[in-house]
Structure formats: C-alpha cells, structure tokens
Amino acid sequence: MEPTPEWAEKEDAEDPLAMFREEFLLPDGVIQLNGNSLGPLPRSVPDAVERVVRREWGEHLIGGWWDDGWWEAPVRVGDRIGRLIGAGPGQTVVGESTSVQLFNAVTAAARLCPGRGVLVSDAANFPTDRYLAASVARLLGLELVETPVDGLGRVLARHRGEVGPVLLGAVDFRTGALTDIARTTAQVRGAGGVTVWDLSHAAGAVPVEADAAGVDLAVGCGYKYLCGGPGAPAFLYAAARHHAALDLPVTGWHGHAQPFDMADEFVPAAGIDRARTGTPHVLSLLALEAALEPLEAAGVEAVRRKSLRLGEYLIQLVASVLSASGLRVVTPSDPDRRGGHVALRCPGAPEVSAALKVRGVLTDARPPDLLRLCLNGLYVSYTDVFRAVTALRDVLADGEVTR
Missing domain, CATH: 3.90.1150.10 (Aspartate Aminotransferase, domain 1)
Structure with a gap:
C-alpha cells in the first residue's frame, strides 16, 4: 500500500x-466523508417515495395498509436490518426515533432484572444515550454509574449482584474505536446484567452478529450507514429469549395482541410485534427500506x-x-x-x-x-x-x- x-x-x-x-x-x-452523521441519498429512494406518495397513498388511500404492506412494514424492514446485524427473523422492529427506542430498551432491560439497583452507562457514549440513562435511573430509582468501556470490568466487579441494565456504544462516536461486543456482552452477563447496545455507528459498517454475540437488546438509527435519510426511524432488536418477559414502557395499539379490538387494557402481542407502538411514520419507514438495497447487495x-x-x-x-x-x-x-x-x-x-x-x-x-x-x-x-x-x-x- x-x-x-x-x-x-x-x-x-x-x-x-x-x-x-x-x-x-x-x-x-x-x-x-460525512456519512456517519447522515449517509448520502441512495438512487432507489426518490422513486420509492414517489411510488408510495402518488400510487399507494394517492390512489389506494387507506387501502395502502393492506394492499401495499404498510401494516407489516415495521417488522418486514426490521427483519431486513436484522440480517445486516446478524439477527434471525422476528427479533428486530423499526418505527420510532432513536431516543424512544433507547428509552424503551433501557427501561425494558431494567424490568428484566428486578431487584438490581445499578444502571451502568458508557461515559463516552453519545449524549442522548447518557441523558436517557440518567432519565431512566431517576424514573426507576436506580443508581446510575457511568464508566469508560475500558473500566467496565472494575465497575461490574464492584457492583456484582447489583448490576441491571448496561447501556454501551458499539463504536465510540468521537474516536471510532470499536468495542468487542461478544466479549463485553459475556462480561456483563457474568455479572448478572442485561446489555443494551447502541449500534448507530456500527449497523451497516461493521459485522455485528447480534445473535451469536448473545446480545440482549440493541438500538440503532436508520440515517447513518443505512442511509435512510434525515430523521429516518430507528430499529430495536430484542433477543427472542426475552420476548415473553419484555415489558416495554412505551406501548401503543400496534403492539397489542388484538389491535383492532380497541380493548381497554393493553395485552402485548407475541414476539417482537409487542415492541411496536403507535402508527409508524410510513413515508420515512419505506424510504429506509428502499435505502437498504445497495448495502444488502454488497x-x-x-x-x-x-x-x-x-x-x-x-x-x-x-x-x-x-x-x-x-x-x-x-x-x-x-x-x-x-x-x-x-x-x-x-x-x-x-x-x-x-x-x-x-x-x-x-x-x-x-x-x-x-x-x-x-x-x-x-x-x-x-x-x-x-x-x-x-x-x-x-x-x-x-x-x-x-x-
């Protein structure tokens, strides 16, 4: 070279x-060279968005939910992103902002390990992650412990038996340093904790292998390496082994077991569908779906x-x-x-x-x-x-x- x-x-x-x-x-x-803040526009997106707007919305109206597959899109697009992050089908869903997905994931992680009072947060993580970790800690009465990733082992040892959710960035958004996801996840599991990985700077850029690495929950945005456009919806991955106990704080009728019953009480759907909330941003969601094509092909x-x-x-x-x-x-x-x-x-x-x-x-x-x-x-x-x-x-x- x-x-x-x-x-x-x-x-x-x-x-x-x-x-x-x-x-x-x-x-x-x-x-x-600015693609980790906003990826460029894929050639496939303008035509896809025009088709959705002019034909599906313009001609099919409400029928777009059924005739054009809008209803299934959050999980369909989720499965496509899942393949890009090494996740089997039925474990990834798309539809909310990164902030909402992070809040849902960190709170759900805390509820997966009741009685554990320490929430560990990556001290070098993106500000939104840190803000939300602090918010969840206040909401649930947890002790927030921030640590650099290289100091995580000492924190886990010091709080062994107390560690619950552990929120970490897969790639340092400043320096580009990549964390060993499999090794770190095993380290957290050994301390009894539940991992929540922010994959925003990893999805589409590095092989993640979420299933093989034993990841519990993960979140990532759609507008960096996935090139879904400004404000593209984020994805949430939840390992299938957690689905039955997954108690998400932000719930909506699309995540209900029988959404069209309009029931008074929320009953979560089976599988990853329970992580759906209200009506998704269909235009942004389908723009993201079209944007995945070059990455999938390569x-x-x-x-x-x-x-x-x-x-x-x-x-x-x-x-x-x-x-x-x-x-x-x-x-x-x-x-x-x-x-x-x-x-x-x-x-x-x-x-x-x-x-x-x-x-x-x-x-x-x-x-x-x-x-x-x-x-x-x-x-x-x-x-x-x-x-x-x-x-x-x-x-x-x-x-x-x-x-």
Missing part, C-alpha cells in the same frame, strides 16, 4: 465495490473489508502527507478495534471542517478537537481519500484556519 495517487487509481480500478458508487446520488465534485462483510483498507490508506497518508502538521490519528490502528470512521486530533477542527467543505470535502467535527472522516466502502473511493488528505494539507498550509 503506497500513499500515492497512482496507487489509489489502481485500487479504484480493481475495486469490486466500485459499481455501488453509482447507486448513490452524490453531488458532482463533492467527496462525501454485503456488510465486503463493505467492512474495503472500509478497513480505506482506513489503512488514510492513516498512511496522514503519516506521510501530513507529517509536519502535528495532526494525530486517535482511532485505534488495530483493524479489530476500528469502526467505520477515522478521527484526527486537529486543533480548530470545526473551522478546518468548514474550510474543507469550501473545497468540496464534507467531513465533520466533534468537540473539542476531533475531525471525523467516514470511510463507507459503498461509495468512498481510494482517490477520494487521497484528495481529501491533500485538501486538508492545503487548508493547513495556506493558513485558512487559525489553530
């Missing part, structure tokens, strides 16, 4: 995933292999092209510890990201000084990575940013 444009061009010419770039409506002249394993090579190339370029800049890669160099994006320690990162945007390179920044570059193997090329790094070099060299 050589940090040269010629090497990048050769890799692009031989890339088995190169064809999938055409499956996304990327603006001309733009290098999209396969998560293949996307992961390419993303790792893109990451290795980026890290080499930083070491060679940006050696005098003082920038430092904070994402683990070990491929088994790296998620779908690479983060650079970059003073003035927000200003640097803004300057790169002017040059057609879309990145993002996270406080206080991290510049994130998403390396989605479906549409990012090796040449994109080379051009992005040289643009970054020019931004820093031209004094466009006061650091």
